[in-house]
Amino acid sequence: MNTVIQQKFAVPYQYPVCFSEDIFNSANELFVKLLAKDRLSRVLFIVDEGVSAAHPELLNQIRAYSEAHKDKYHLATEPIVAPGGEDSKNDEASYKQIVEATHLYGIDRHSYIAVIGGGAVIDMVGFAAAISHRGIRLIRIPTTVLSQNDSAVGVKNSVNAFGKKNYLGTFTPPYAVLNDFNFLKTLDDRDWRSGISEAIKVALIKDLSFFTWMEEHASALARRQMEPMKELIIRCAQMHLDHIAGKDPFEFGSSRPLDFGHWAAHKLEHLSKFRIRHGEAVAIGIVLDSTYSFLKGWISSADLNRIVLLFKQLGFELFAPELGGENLIKGLQEFQEHLGGQLTIMLLTDLGKGEEVHEMDHDLIFKAVDMLKDFQKNSILVDS
Known part of the structure; x- marks a missing residue:
């Protein structure tokens, strides 16, 4: 005799995709208003090393912004500067460094990882966030045209393996996407x-x-x-968001x-x-x-x-x-x-x-x- 219990449930997903400028000016409260209001949040920042080099004031701005809003959240540790570009997806040490950081600094499912960078590093950090504690809240802050208009607004996270692009990955929606147009000014x-x-x-x-x-x-x-x-x-x-909200957001077909x-x-x-x-x-x-x-x-x-x-x-x-x-x-x-x-x-x-x-x-x-x-x-x- 065969017994089959058919399970069925639906989980609604909702996340904001924001457009702004100068997001780490203490007067701009867009970032801090994204965080949970019922607790003091912990945020782990990961910054693309190319972005950090192009914006040498950025790390200090993150620290100053966090200090200005310390009643809402605090930094889990100093912002971590990580390799950017496709190399960050090719080297497994990159995502393992982020996973280890979640362990070392007590980043749990009620904490946040905020990643600032291009599409490749956002993919990599998103993968690390998705596999740590079965999913840590991810705030994407994309800094390139391609990541702001396409890759960072969707639900995919990945790294490369076996010589194949995006071989390891997850479909995990971000907690929020925060686009700052000022980052585009320093692009080559x-x-x-x-x-x-x-x-x-x-x-x-x-x-x-x-x-x-x-x-x-x-x-x-x-x-x-x-x-x-x-x-x-x-x-x-x-247009990308409209498509993702359609019939196959997790690409089962x-x-x-x-x-x-x-x-x-x-x-x-x-x-x-x-x-x-x-x-x-x-x-x-x-x-x-x-x-x-x-x-x-x-x-x-x-x-x-x-x-x-x-x-x-x-x-x-x-x-x-x-x-x-x-x-x-x-x-x-x-x-x-x-x-x-x-x-x-x-x-x-x-x-x-x-x-x-x-x-x-x-x-x-x-x-x-x-x-x-x-x-x-x-x-x-x-x-x-």
């Missing part, structure tokens, strides 16, 4: 630009009007004007529409030994899959030219020598393994409209790669 041009690729991605598969807006503001964005960048970040973040352009991008990052940054690889991956869509006859040459021209106006490279050979095709296999189940790739049937396919023609992929090489060299793109 590559990091300023690379985050825009995620906005182009979501616009191409969901919202033609947003894509058109970026075409109209491409020159201003390339010149690093802050106001259009703020609007881009907020619009892009909202194989559909990943927000991974448009990412199957090649993830492989390209590894093949280049992370010389190519994530947003730069995503830009190349988007153009590759858009070109493939054109070769399939799904979008017009005029549509493809608009996509390529926008990336070129923003200053993106559209080709990398690592794209050649069978190693790129392995990226398809690894992407399918990461998804679980059947291969599912998002392609374009129109600007602002995506459609999923479950197989790709390898010969067409290589033809698309050859076209990317031409896009990089030529001012004339695709003949209409």
Whole structure:
């Protein structure tokens, strides 16, 4: 005799995604108001070493802010400066250092970890927070365009393993996300630009009007004007949040529409030994899959030219020598393994409209790669 008890329950998730400036000015109470009001909270700060170097006053600002609000919370210890960039996700010592800190400084499930940095270090610290005490409250304070408009607003945390991106990770929503636009001012041009690729991605598969807006503001964005960048970040973040709130926030299925352009991008990052940054690889991956869509006859040459021209106006490279050979095709296999189940790739049937396919023609992929090489060299793109 078999006895089956069917368990079913739902857990609602809610967290604020905030946009502000100068968040550690003692007069700005946004951070402290995020914390629990019924107890004196303990907060462990982790700061990306690149951010700390670019903002040498930041650690003192954190200390002064904490002192100004000591009736609400206190620092568990001095802010910990941790390695940033993709290396923080490649070296297991990075996340283990954070796990050890939760042990040493008594960070429990009613405490907070506040991580300040780019998307990679936020991924890494988020993973450490999720596996410590089965989940410590995480406040993300992203400092790059890409992390503010995409990676830090979602529910994923991860580190790399076995030569594969995001192999170890969790789906754990943050306690809060706090974006400070002032951090963007010290980004180098590559990091300023690379985050825009995620906005182009979501616009191409969901919202033609947003894509058109970026075409109209491409020159201003390339010149690093802050106001259009703020609007881009907020619009892009909202679209990502709307998607996450949809039918599959923890990705139980194989559909990943927000991974448009990412199957090649993830492989390209590894093949280049992370010389190519994530947003730069995503830009190349988007153009590759858009070109493939054109070769399939799904979008017009005029549509493809608009996509390529926008990336070129923003200053993106559209080709990398690592794209050649069978190693790129392995990226398809690894992407399918990461998804679980059947291969599912998002392609374009129109600007602002995506459609999923479950197989790709390898010969067409290589033809698309050859076209990317031409896009990089030529001012004339695709003949209409």
